[in-house]
Amino acid sequence: MDENARLNVVVFQVNGDEDDLLRAAAPAQAEDAIRQAWRQVQRERQVQPPDITRVHSVWQPSRVDRIFLAATFRGAEITHDFDRPADGDWDTAFEAAREENTKVQLESLRDAFVRAESEGEWLPILHTYDGPLKLYYSLPLVDDRLHLGFARATATPEGRVGMSHLLRNQADALSEDEFHELIDEAVGNLRRGLIVKVAPDPDKGPLVILERGDNSLCAASAVVMDDFAETIGAHVGEDQLLAALVSPDHIYVAGVSSGWAPELTEWVRTSPDTSGDLVPTLLRVDSHGIREIIAERPTGRVPASTSV
Incomplete structure (x- = not known):
């Protein structure tokens, strides 16, 4: 039970x-x-x-x-x-409730998948090492811990995110030109509507928040864009960056030499997000791309707790 x-x-x-x-x-x-x-x-x-x-x-x-x-x-x-x-008879009631919840969840997931297939746009999707990488097509970004995949994604009216992931066998069936077209389309879709907000702080330095539309769908994937460090670096005044992926849709960026490191680390380690395969992560990024993982939420997909 x-x-x-x-x-x-x-x-x-x-x-x-x-x-x-x-x-x-x-x-x-x-x-x-x-x-x-x-x-x-x-x-x-x-x-x-x-x-x-x-x-x-x-x-x-x-x-x-x-x-x-x-x-x-x-x-x-x-x-x-x-x-x-x-x-x-609570045992019977519990079992009936469990079966009903399972049915509702499966129907909701199916509806979200169908909507993503028909209405979703290709976007880059980040996965951490415990994602279902045997099925999804993915490219390694940092060792065997952070990976990049692709999916048709959309947000349903109920607020659920629907995704139809690019699978390994589907990627293998694409020609080289088709594959590069898919990547260009996904990155272009991500870039479109990307909003850069800067929160100045006289003591810690500027903090950058990236958003995409009303739901910021997959905003954290912006960290893979070729000009990420150059674009964000212009706002924080340095080219060595800390990027806190608090969830797939929430990313906060500051300079390495800023005073934001303790807060960004704490936000990552205590993030309550359970939305997907990306474990909240703090990265060091520069003009050459993602250099290293500095911190992760220690409990994987389960929310970390600040209480003992």
Whole structure:
């Protein structure tokens, strides 16, 4: 049994803002699971009950929690995914929930893949050593740890990223000219709409943030562009750069001699991103390309924790 199915994950929405969501979890069978989740949230942020406009839980609130909700979050919308088992057979309920979640996830992945195939644009995709490199076509960038692949990529209306990766057998079937055309198209698509933002800091020096459109899809792949060091170096005043790939879509760059090294290292090592095959990484880059990996999130694809 997947232990995650035994947790009641509760989401508290603040002031109707879809981007301001507080999450916590408690044992699903607990009669006061939602109350426990609220206590966890309160330890992290002192939000007030009247500010909560929706409470969503994986499992239906118990009678105890329904009383708590009615008394604490008056007027808030209360929703849930799965009913509590009336007969008390939680093992059967957990298994049914797990199967339903698996079905929904597979359908969502399939839909995202189909959308990427039909609507996606070719983009360079970064993979770390634990990516599925036996299937994807990839080029080594740093030893056997960082690799470059290609995929048709798009963002769905639901916010999910859909990708259809270039596979090894597909790449082998391309002529040399076709392959170079694909690379040029992918890099051109990445470059198009790339926005360079500079945040000046009188003590640490300038920090560069690269974005692409509303979702910054694959913005971190900009580090592979031939003129990356020259272009970004002009903004930070030096040609030796630190590039923090916090996620496939988030990249922060500063000069090696700047005061940003501790922060960039910390952002990489504690990144909560679990979106893909790129483990958050800090790189040293110059005009010759990526020179070395300075730091990685130590826990691979699982978010690092700052608490003991």
